[in-house]
Amino acid sequence: MSGAHPVSIDISAVGTLHPSHLQLLMPMLQRETVEKLQNCSRLTARLLNLLPQEKADLASLPFPTGSLERLALQSSATVGQAGLRMAGLAYGRSLARYVEARDVAELDAALGASTRLFSIRQAARLAASLPNIPPLPADTSPQALIATIGDCAWQCLARWRDIVETPYRALASLKLPAVGLPSPASASFDPVIRAIAMDMDVDA
Known part of the structure; x- marks a missing residue:
């Protein structure tokens, strides 16, 4: 891929993140529950919004060389x-x-x-x-x-x-x-x- 192509936010899909980051934001949930939520496609956008700065940064990344x-x-x-x-x-x-x-x-x-x-x-x-x-x-x-x-x-x-x-x-x-x-x-x-x-x- 060319470095000119932006990375889709899907590359940083919630399911690929370490669950501990979301668990810090939702401490009332057990790790197993967080992992299940991560793999629910309907919740992807909502969970990504819990990481506003990271999402904004990742959305504009060029494809790494x-x-x-x-x-x-x-x-x-x-x-x-x-x-x-x-x-x-x-x-x-x-x-x-x-x-x-x-x-x-x-x-x-x-x-x-x-x-x-x-x-x-x-x-x-x-x-x-x-x-x-x-x-x-x-x-x-x-x-x-x-x-x-x-x-x-x-x-x-x-x-x-x-x-x-x-x-x-x-x-x-x-x-x-x-x-x-x-x-x-x-x-x-x-x-x-x-x-x-x-x-x-x-x-x-």
């Missing part, structure tokens, strides 16, 4: 998956050490088999450009590695939000939890973040 910015067009679930891949890639060398069937099954249940295998393959291929993260100790449990990757995923996404082009930052923020994000990862993670954004771009 960069993969970091195009990731912000994806659903919050897809963005979350991208975060897991970013963290998995950063810790790919640690993931590769787990070969016992029970450990692999536990990692696959938490991260997804495709994410685990992708992370191992890409960590070997992109070793020279990855941040200098020492492998975790040999006796690290799968549960501890899963927790480390989960924390790193949110740190990477917080960094992603901060490095997307300014016009798309509000949209990126709406795809992440409204509260509770950790401090962003350091700039050394940028190659990982960019690599995964490009990969998700190809898969989209």
Whole structure:
């Protein structure tokens, strides 16, 4: 697409936003109820009007030319998956050490088999450009590695939000939890973040 084309507000449809943003505005509702409302097409316009400034900004956005910015067009679930891949890639060398069937099954249940295998393959291929993260100790449990990757995923996404082009930052923020994000990862993670954004771009 040409950068001259405006983004339709449908790209930022309510169903693609992280439900926490609407839940802050409707605290009397449970998360499950908010998610159901998000997927009701009849309520789209009404719910978007709860985010007046964001809606006004998003309606005038040009179509993004960069993969970091195009990731912000994806659903919050897809963005979350991208975060897991970013963290998995950063810790790919640690993931590769787990070969016992029970450990692999536990990692696959938490991260997804495709994410685990992708992370191992890409960590070997992109070793020279990855941040200098020492492998975790040999006796690290799968549960501890899963927790480390989960924390790193949110740190990477917080960094992603901060490095997307300014016009798309509000949209990126709406795809992440409204509260509770950790401090962003350091700039050394940028190659990982960019690599995964490009990969998700190809898969989209």
